[in-house]
Amino acid sequence: MAIRLHHSLRHAAWAVIVPLALYAIFLILAVNPFFQRHFVYAHKISSLLWSDLNNPGKWGFARNQVTPFQLGTADGETIYAWHILPLPTYLQNEDALSVGSPAFAQDVTQTESFKLLKEDPEAKVILNCGFIPLPVSGTSMIPNTSVHGGSPAHARPAQNAGHVAEVIRPATYHSLTATSNYHIITFDYRGYGHSTGSPDEAGLVEDGSAVVEWVMNVAGIPPERILLLGQSLGTAVASAVTERYVSRGVEFAGLVLVAGFSDLATMLAEYRIGGVFPVLAPLRSWPFLINLLQSLVVDTWRTDDRLASIVRNTKNRLRLSLVHAKNDADIPWTQDNKLFRAAVNEVVKIEGHEDFDAWKQTKTIRTSDDAFVTTWKSDPDVIVRQELFAVGGHNNIMTYAPLPLAIMRCFNSAGTGRSRGGEE
Secondary structure, three states: OHHHHHHHHHHHHHHHHHHHHHHHHHHHHHOOHHHHHHHHHOOOOOOHHHOOOOOHHHHOOOOOOEEEEEEEOOOOOEEEEEEEOOHHHHHHOHHHHOOOOOOOOOOHHHOHHHHHHHOOOOOEEEEEEOOOOOOOOOOOOOOOOOOOOOOOOOOOOOOOOOOOOOOOHHHHHHHHHOOOOEEEEEEOOOOOOOOOOOOOHHHHHHHHHHHHHHHHHHOOOOHHHEEEEEEOOHHHHHHHHHHHHHOOOOOOOEEEEEOOOOOHHHHHHHOEEOOOEEOOHHHOOOHHHHHHHHHOOOOOOOHHHHHHHHHHHOOOOEEEEEEEEOOOOOOOOOHHHHHHHHHHHHHHOOOOHHHHHHHHHOOEEEEEOOEEEEEEEEOOOEEEEEEEEOOOOOOHHHHOOHHHHHHHHHOOOOOOOOOOOOEO
């Protein structure tokens, strides 16, 4: 009996020791910049073996509605991208577009889709800074539905995940191009999909900037007809790129952030593996250790500071929209509260959380028990809007009504909207 008890205690001890040891190893590796970036960006997880990105019809697009192409960055990387035509434009030019087999465009400027974009004086472009897969996300790593392999012509494939057709992204493109005149330019960050390089904060901002430069200088679309859209970690990229251009006097039609976060260190402290287990929960009794780990985050992604800078440097017009689902299990919707406060407090300068929350309530319309809209307006022509939607999770929110409505508002489409926001 004593021997059995001894063995039971040993097994119980190992059941505790092994997980703790693995967790400790994970934390030790996570403070190393090399491993930390692999954990955060997860760019080495491959799904390209069964995803032929040069045949977008496998994701339900019309024949040659999507043009795959590449562009270069200022620091020498090659970025893989899709140009997705709006269906109304496609319908009007279907005969010309449907000629030829779907293929990677060696020279995108010679394609019919590019000409339709460049020659349309009313064309609007959504520059999609899609999500980067969060580490071990409960909703991010949904298997891709394409079953055939392939690689782009004239490319150096990186064999990584998080590509232009990953998870919810094709459904998002369909929902935004089905009845609008919005062209979408979506792309793979360096180190993802067929793009070269490895991801870090400076590099991803450079990638987004390269796509902006292509849209403005190659396609010839002025910034007032360009909107930047980001989801999840992509919201940090979209905000950083917008801040770079606003500081140079270039103001876009809008910035829409879906499932955003204030900064990476804070987000990781609240992040739940699989949407269930808080990654830093075992350290809650030692807050100094959590603070230490947060201080060792290499790529900080301070979106809160960048939104404040965008508001501060806007000279003419700004449309900033924050959209989040109440049931987002990956990034808590309360992160949007921090973003909203960072943006508007650059002007209103209300000290204290309670005072700010009381002021915010005067700008808020509650649409249900689990949803609200807060709108703030200021001179010269600045509108910051936060919308909490009851459903949608971390990914499906990208195909729900709040996103296209937010985009239409940024492009000044007619509508009454919901607003209590007055000028300060």
